[in-house]
Amino acid sequence: MNEITSSQNNYIKSLKKLTKKKERTSQGRYLLDGEHLVGEALKSGTEIEAILYSREFLENHSNLSISDNVETYLLSNEIMKQLSFVPAPQGIMAVVKLPTNKVELKTNQPILVLDNVQDPGNVGTMIRTADAAGFGTVFLGEGTADIYNDKVLRSMQGSHFHIDVIEGTILELMSTLSEKNIPVYGTELNPQAVCYREIKPMEQFALVMGNEGQGVGAEILAQTTKNVYIPIVGEAESLNVAVAAGVLMFALKA
């Protein structure tokens, strides 16, 4: 195990930059923070470059077994605090390689499509819900928060190790799905759309959720199979997008 006590260490300096998407892309790696997420990464078989510990964590977890291919570093509490995304670090982080192999779009399970969803907590929660609901893929369209953002990772709770997450252009995805006769459901706040309760649950479909303020883009809504809405009975003006996605995913999937 390597020990690092200087925050001027070059490896630490490069890891600190991983809060930025551009750096994650150019360095080809991202950081995971905390025991649960690091555990999910280890279970998943994803490629882990290094595991970073605090002394306290090591002392309290004497029976850790880490593969020999993974570098391990003992960090001073101060450096751990500088790298961690939370005010009280658990004392374990992982440096994980960004996946490089291109993921083929699976169409035998439902697909959740996110159009310009900006809040990282919403994006993470929706991926976690898609995983729980038995969706196979989450497709991140233009403007959607990056899944390796620390807040997305925290609310996603490791679900990106279980289901496929693909970035791309929604209109291109829609033409692929159209060729395969897979229905695409847009979501609207407009009661002129179809109430989701009128749609029969299905095995194969895509559901498009939109931006927190503006909803799904007009160009996308114009090309869907149908657009659905959730009837709002009380005086609330709308639902939180992650809650709306949950209601729809569980209602539409057979």
Place this chain on the structure above:
Amino acid sequence: MNEITSSQNNYIKSLKKLTKKKERTSQGRYLLDGEHLVGEALKSGTEIEAILYSREFLENHSNLSISDNVETYLLSNEIMKQLSFVPAPQGIMAVVKLPTNKVELKTNQPILVLDNVQDPGNVGTMIRTADAAGFGTVFLGEGTADIYNDKVLRSMQGSHFHIDVIEGTILELMSTLSEKNIPVYGTELNPQAVCYREIKPMEQFALVMGNEGQGVGAEILAQTTKNVYIPIVGEAESLNVAVAAGVLMFALKA
């Protein structure tokens, strides 16, 4: 309009303390931040003690009409920043009286019951969703975040002006509901419970959601009419509690 430029002003000093629940209770008031929430308060007819503005806000909203009973204050940007809950204040806040009249429990609409839900964002989102789903009351049990917490207010988006929010003891509520033959559904992660899809939608019932980590307390689960669960198909271990509440509220309410 009164102008305040010193952060040593006594009114400002007392308002700054309103981040604490104890102070809100003893002062009998709470703060709302931002145009949407202040607008919801004005529409609702709730008792407003004062409205606080920044100069920029006033200049950009020349046609504001505020009742003569409401004090108005022009605050320096620095003081507005000190009072506001967000890094970039919109320049309008309200000092709102805590409601004092005791709310009678309505049982003709469904009731959402929160047992020890600690995350303010979750509590606010669930109240907003209950409002949208046509629930009449949210009952805040022991350990649940206070609704006048700024993060709850932000995610609630004004829904506390639309539906009743009551604090109390859940076991007492349950005995009241039991006398009236109103079913109470607990929620569990345990597949031994009943799948929510097997419950026929109803007009009158209570739904109990629990703590983010531990779920609903065992003593409560033992006394419900039935306990329901949401089947998790993928590898996610659980759902976010606010998403789970949304799925169940929309599925169970007739």
